[in-house]
Amino acid sequence: MRETLKNSSAIRKMFIEGQKLAEKVGAENVFDFSLGNPVAPVPQAFTDALMDVIRSEDSLALHGYMNNAGYPEVRKAVADSLNRRFDLGLTGENIVMTVGAAGAINIVLRAILDIGDQVVAFRPYFGEYRNYVANWRGEIVEVAPRLPSFQPDLEDFGRKVGPRTKAVIINNPVNPSGVAYSAETLTSIAGILKEKQKEYGHEIYLISDEPYRELAYDGVDIPYVTKFYANTFVAYSFSKTLSIPGERIGYLVISPEMEQWQEMANAISVSNRICGYVNAPSLLQKAVARCLDEKCDVAFYDNNRKLLWGGLTELGFECVKPEGTFYLFVKSPEPDEQAFVARAKAHNLILVAGSTFAMPGYVRIAYCVSPDTIRRSLPRFRELAAEYGLNG
Numbered sequence: 001m002r003e004t005l006k007n008s009s010a011i012r013k014m015f016i017e018g019q020k021l022a023e024k025v026g027a028e029n030v031f032d033f034s035l036g037n038p039v040a041p042v043p044q045a046f047t048d049a050l051m052d053v054i055r056s057e058d059s060l061a062l063h064g065y066m067n068n069a070g071y072p073e074v075r076k077a078v079a080d081s082l083n084r085r086f087d088l089g090l091t092g093e094n095i096v097m098t099v100g101a102a103g104a105i106n107i108v109l110r111a112i113l114d115i116g117d118q119v120v121a122f123r124p125y126f127g128e129y130r131n132y133v134a135n136w137r138g139e140i141v142e143v144a145p146r147l148p149s150f151q152p153d154l155e156d157f158g159r160k161v162g163p164r165t166k167a168v169i170i171n172n173p174v175n176p177s178g179v180a181y182s183a184e185t186l187t188s189i190a191g192i193l194k195e196k197q198k199e200y201g202h203e204i205y206l207i208s209d210e211p212y213r214e215l216a217y218d219g220v221d222i223p224y225v226t227k228f229y230a231n232t233f234v235a236y237s238f239s240k241t242l243s244i245p246g247e248r249i250g251y252l253v254i255s256p257e258m259e260q261w262q263e264m265a266n267a268i269s270v271s272n273r274i275c276g277y278v279n280a281p282s283l284l285q286k287a288v289a290r291c292l293d294e295k296c297d298v299a300f301y302d303n304n305r306k307l308l309w310g311g312l313t314e315l316g317f318e319c320v321k322p323e324g325t326f327y328l329f330v331k332s333p334e335p336d337e338q339a340f341v342a343r344a345k346a347h348n349l350i351l352v353a354g355s356t357f358a359m360p361g362y363v364r365i366a367y368c369v370s371p372d373t374i375r376r377s378l379p380r381f382r383e384l385a386a387e388y389g390l391n392g
């Protein structure tokens with residue numbers, strides 16, 4: 001763990017620095033854009049569902065052990081809801097309830113990776129993927145983005161998928177860039193993977209990490225990946241949709257198009273157990289099953305997005321317009337983004353260095369803060385822009 005500790009979360013580090021700064025200058029004067037902790041209110045329907053479950057269910061059954069994949073009726077409710085929305089042909093057997101998206105990704109990797117297998121990820125990516133892949137002694141292989149769009153460079157992707165590639169992980173929409181992958185992009189990714197499977201004569205799995213699926217703006221469509229490629233898993237989480245990341249609840253979809261998907265579903269279920277999760281929290285399973293169509297106030301984040309993206313680009317900062325998530329990925333005005341992060345901190349602006357996301361030269365700004373924080377931060381960003389002589 002010593003190596004892991006050395007590179008451990010730069011996001012947390014910035015959050016702690018923000019807290020220290022708040023002690024010195026007062027919390028109201030610190031603009032902390034470090035953490036992806038949701039701030040849109042938890043939907044009342046979720047709180048009501050929790051209370052209702054506690055009051056109405058038999059308590060021993062509710063709090064007892066269960067099938068490692070989750071309650072059958074909850075898995076069926078998830079499958080029915082996905083079928084209604086995306087027309088997928090899923091049954092409850094294709095669903096495993098998980099300890100968030102993080103749990104879902106780990107149990108898949110546990111099930112499919114042999115030591116030394118490669119997992120391809122598209123830069124910039126959620127830095128925890130490095131740790132998740134390392135957990136199971138895999139090796140991460142990075143694909144470059146096309147700039148300034150931050151869409152994947154598909155030629156580089158084709159080059160990076162090799163004989164040791166066991167899986168490819170995508171995140172749609174993307175933390176940290178906020179871009180969304182279109183049906184066309186997914187078709188191309190699937191096309192390349194189909195060819196590579198043939199060429200190397202073994203399965204290559206696509207893992208689509210989708211905790212931000214519901215946080216998409218301007219009517220942008222996040223296509224359902226199982227429609228594009230048979231060997232697909234989708235990791236979903238209620239952390240962001242319902243603003244409940246501490247509750248640790250999500251699910252994994254195992255595509256019914258996958259050959260021997262039942263065997264895979266069994267493997268994943270055992271994986272859930274032996275990774276130590278055992279099963280997703282029982283109360284939470286029952287509660288989310290009652291509000292599968294609920295979501296937090298997405299307009300709240302959209303408003304923040306417009307306010308901050310508009311404000312920063314007007315000041316001369318370069319930033320791809322995000323179509324989803326609650327992050328902006330801004331080009332550092334100097335090559336060393338760590339130096340930029342330090343200069344921003346001198347203006348009480350807490351940002352996260354892009355190297356955390358395998359993308360030096362950029363910084364991530366999490367706009368899951370109050371609109372008032374954004375409004376009050378803009379004069380600070382103006383001072384920062386002026387230091388770099390940007391044309392605001």
Ligand SMILES: Cc1ncc(COP(=O)(O)O)c(C=O)c1O
Pocket residue numbers: 036099100101102103126171175209211236237238239245249250
């Ligand atoms: C891209 C991405 N994947 C996975 C996760 C983990 O989500 P969960 O809280 O559902 O485990 C996060 C959390 O921030 C994330 O940003």
